[in-house]
Amino acid sequence: MTTTLEAPQTEQPDADVASGPSWKIPILLGVVGLIAFILFGLGTPSGTHTTFVVSRGSDAIQIPSWAVPAQAFALFLTISALLLAGVSAWGVATRRKLGSWVPILFGLAIIASILVWAGAGKTATSIQVTGLLIGTVVLATPLVFGALAGMVCERSGVVNIAIEGQLLSGAFMAALVAGAVAGATGSSTVGAYAGLLAAPLAGALLGAMLALFAVRYWVDQIVVGVVLNVLAVGLTNFFFGTVMRENPDLNRAIGLPDITIPLLSDIPVVGPVFFDQNLLVYAMYALVIIFNVMLFKSRWGLRVRAVGEHPKAADTVGIKVNRTRVRNTILGGAIAGLGGAFFTVASGLAFNKEMTGGKGYIALAAMILGRWSPKGALAAAMLFGFADSLREQFGIIGTSIPSQFLAMLPYLATIFAVAGLVGHVRPPAAENIPYKK
């Protein structure tokens, strides 16, 4: 049989009927570059210096701190950014594919210019590079867990808006169990690890409720997610105000110890940032790698993706659609619950009301920005973590950017992303559609 009879699905457009390529990205880069040039390039006072401190006092290998002439540097960086925007425009005009190095370099230049501007003329304080990066990884941790949780659910076709509630319940459970076990064994380290083990259970419980209502009773998944978040707030606040108030031992500030990896942790910058963290952070690395392989290269991943894209097709080859969805929704809840432990035992804090503060929604945003892939989620979470870390740094050195605007950045970035300004976002096709035979 020959295949001469094809419909025109993959044809290239005739030149005369084709529409032009998209100018969105060059325009976006140009506008951002111009704003940065005016605010940070021209806005940096001349004659001042910005000091970058790379090493911390406790580091094994010391790198001297680095002072740069602020205005010259800020101008150089922002003009570079504008040039990169020009390169991007040239790429579109000549229809060349330039790859992702242009926006990445652009982003780095803008960030560097902000740092130079913020640190200009501050003699008493300086930009703590290592501290900034450590903060990035730490603050990204719950976001990565949350984004992975969302991804595991959504890849199977169940929208998980309840990440926020799952993080919160995980945080609560970790604190409760850590307190109880520490009280019983007398060792706060044992307690902390017990709390870490218990956290996923609370998340999984919420995941199971999401599965019950969304998969079994076909209730709109977004409705269930939103309501479960309210329920999680209600339950944790209620027990915080009753059980934990009456038994203060059950809610103590107990922390996981940091595990220093020999040799690797001595590498300047990289060592303290990546290899001197607690078990939860290492678990995060492991989960990202495992899910990246499992989702795209394993039988499980192939089936999960099939269920999320075309459940009927999966059903016709004998894959149990609803069973897959239930399992994934519970697994996703457990992952988010584990991430919730970040807020209590991994940070050495006691539980407090609504202490997740919307991180679950930012995790959702990280999952979308990361296009439902573990690698992407990690990158997006790191970006948000960096914005958060930057906010903390700016709080210390003091800048004229109100902290509230920095806090808005992840949210605005997400809005830009879903509005298609930074590429096309395509969720799993069967998302939020119950599978009925």
Added chain:
Amino acid sequence: MKLELKGITKRFGTFTANDSIDLVVEPGKVHALLGENGAGKSTLMNVLFGLYVADEGEVLLDGKPADFDGPGDAMAAGIGMVHQHFMLVPPFTVAENVMLGHEQVKGAAKLLDLEAARAKVKEISDRFKFDVDPDAVIEDLPVGAQQRVEIIKALSRDAKILILDEPTAVLTPQETDELLSIVKDLRDAGTAVVLITHKLREVQAVADTITVIRRGKVVGTAEPTASQAELASLMVGRDVSMTVDKDEAKPGKVMLTVDDLSVVDEEGIARLKHVSFNVRAGEILAIAGVQGNGQTELAEALLGVVPTTAGTAMLDGEIITDKPIKDVLHSGMGFVPEDRTEDGLVASFTIANNLILDLHDKAPYAKGMALQPKVIAEEAEKHVEQFDVRTTSIEATASSLSGGNQQKVVLARELSRPLKLLIASQPTRGLDVGSIEFVHKRIIAERDGGAAVIIVSSELDEVLALADRIAVMYHGEIVGIVPPDTDRDTLGLMMAGAHEEEAA
């Protein structure tokens, strides 16, 4: 493997889709299951395939009762099915789709063995000369190739019984012939084939046994030698005329002029390329072609649902391209969309509301911003009667209607205003014979009333029955406009891209 169905009954609520059906399929034979749309053929096959659980009756394989808990079991037992709506995951490759559900894994980590899947696809593809690339992504493939992937999927699981559900709906006549020859090859290799169809020609071409189903019941069996008229009357339950009664067309002035019209979709792919033609008042121009060759885009571009990138269309001297849809409708275009449930009706709205979807803000249905419920109800009663919509109440939802009655509601709405041009896409798809006759009659009446009519249809029978002229589309272009007495083979070649001169 021999397959027997005994007394299969399947009910949905109060509706009995299958009523104690018996069926025997022998190995190495093609068994045609013939019946109208809605007769219960697909339901029966879904029961057999384990997608539905039968309320009564049993399935025997080689004499042993089979109890399927889902399609996985049916497949394991050697039953393969090519669904009418392909069961392929669009963003996956061919190899991934074929391996899905019975994946081979390799190594200690038990990762997918894509190499083995590719080899399997290649082997089957070569054996039947399918020419399918294992690494092609499904959503980039034309429907014909997707169907071959479905067959590979079934064969890769060593199907002894292959069910084909309306397999030719999306194929050209030539592709249909090729498929039928594949069916014969499979049969000769010992596979039992069940061919579900309502097309008599195909049945006669390949069937060894014919079972006819009407309203969920087996109404008889027939030999392949039976005449088309015999099969048709058995299928419908009464004598049906195979042709449509219509007088010679009396074309008037040019009503629609389409000049150099082009459409590029969001992905940047040209869907419609420099199309030019015209339609006169009082004639029916049928647009033939395999689905996906630009007919949908042409109809939607005329209405204004998809934006045009070049060219113009003029309705009665007025340019309609780039006008809002509302203005196009009010300038005298009636539009019966291809997918009536998606584009033609709001399923959860009442029949009365569906009848005023386009006119809801015009007098007498509205005064200013206020709807006039009384007028709306009165008009609805009138239309329901005129168009013989079978319903309990005008307050019933559109979703409660059968396909034929839904189409009547759409027609009633579109024909309730004076039209200069009627565009009807796939106007009888999925309808029973009674409804088809009704719809055809109304369309011809509209022509005789002086409107220009465009019919888009992938059913060659319908094109030949209604057309005063036939335009054949291929790859977004009109390859030729021919008279209605052009023979099938010529049309088939044109549908495959040959120009009129070459084809004839």
Added chain:
Amino acid sequence: MSAEAVKKSDDAPSQEGRDWRGLLREITESSWIVVVLAVVASLVIGGLLIIFADPAVAEAARYFFARPMDTFAAAWEAVSSAYTAMFRGSIWNYSGDTFVQQFRPFTETLTMATPLIFAGLGLGIGFRAGLFNIGAQGQIIMGAMLGGWVGFAWHLPVGLHLLVAVVASMLGGALWGFIPGILKAKTGAHEVIVTIMLNYVAANLLAYALSTDAFQRPGSDNPQSPVVDTTAQYPLILGESYRLHLGFLLALAAAFGVWWLMERSTWGFRFRAVGANPRAARTAGMNVSFGIIAVMTIAGGLAGLAGSAQVLGTEKALTAGIAGSFGFDAITVALLGRSRPLGTVLAGILFGAFRASGPTLQVAAQLPVDIVLILQSLIVLFIAAPPLVRFLFRLPTPTNEKVVAA
């Protein structure tokens, strides 16, 4: 067994017409019974939580096998004190000394219900138009911000001032609804994500505004604005003894307006068509983009009015917590009210009662107010899944299940 036999038994019950069994069936299948039972089930679960968390019960349970009745008595005491506290805090305080004290709880319920009704109405319009607007919180904040600012920074004559401030609130909310609307219409950006993100943007904007001189109350270090002028406050409708203000009546009027808009106007017809099937609406010549933008803007405007009820009525000054959690609670209100105006008003009053009972619950029953959040979310979950409620109460399955809106 032949199919004929089955058919006969199917038809049998309908022969007798509407006998008492049919009537009972109708009642048990109706959605109202599900609503009532959902509330009952939620109260039961809430009661179990109260018992579980009660120290007196825990104390009694220690010697459960010696004197089991003590445990049950303690449990009963805990639950009944909680639920009677809720009654006294929200409907009628029978232990109050004066009529004002006795009647005040119910007026508090209506006061609390006001923003819930406004925002719930807006969300309901969105749900019926197929738009899942999670952004009421941000819209309330923006409405409160703009209305409050007009209230304390502008000084206009009596009557006009209130009017301008209310309109400003509406515009603030409408703007915050318009943004996700136009993004959805023009780029397809999912409104759930955009509205969630805008909630946080609004919260940060408010926090920032309250740190500026333009908004901060002179002489105060707290993030709060000056008190709005009395000319811009909603008049109290039951006198000085109660907080119930004109905003409540405005909310009832808005409910009627929304009913007319959705059921009787050409706009509502379009909104509903766009929500139920945007492709068919478009094919019939409706402007879907405009519909989406209009719905989101109107919904935002209504949520903005909720903000006005807070800043011009109940609180009388802008604070960082001006919106409380009204925006999220309003989602549950709209869902419980099935996106219909009357339902939304009733659901708003129910959840308003929950909120109003909070202080009494805390003082009299020593319970965190958060128990009402638990009740609220459980009620909505149960209502969204009627088969679960029927299963719990062993009710018959109806012939055709109605699917919950949104």
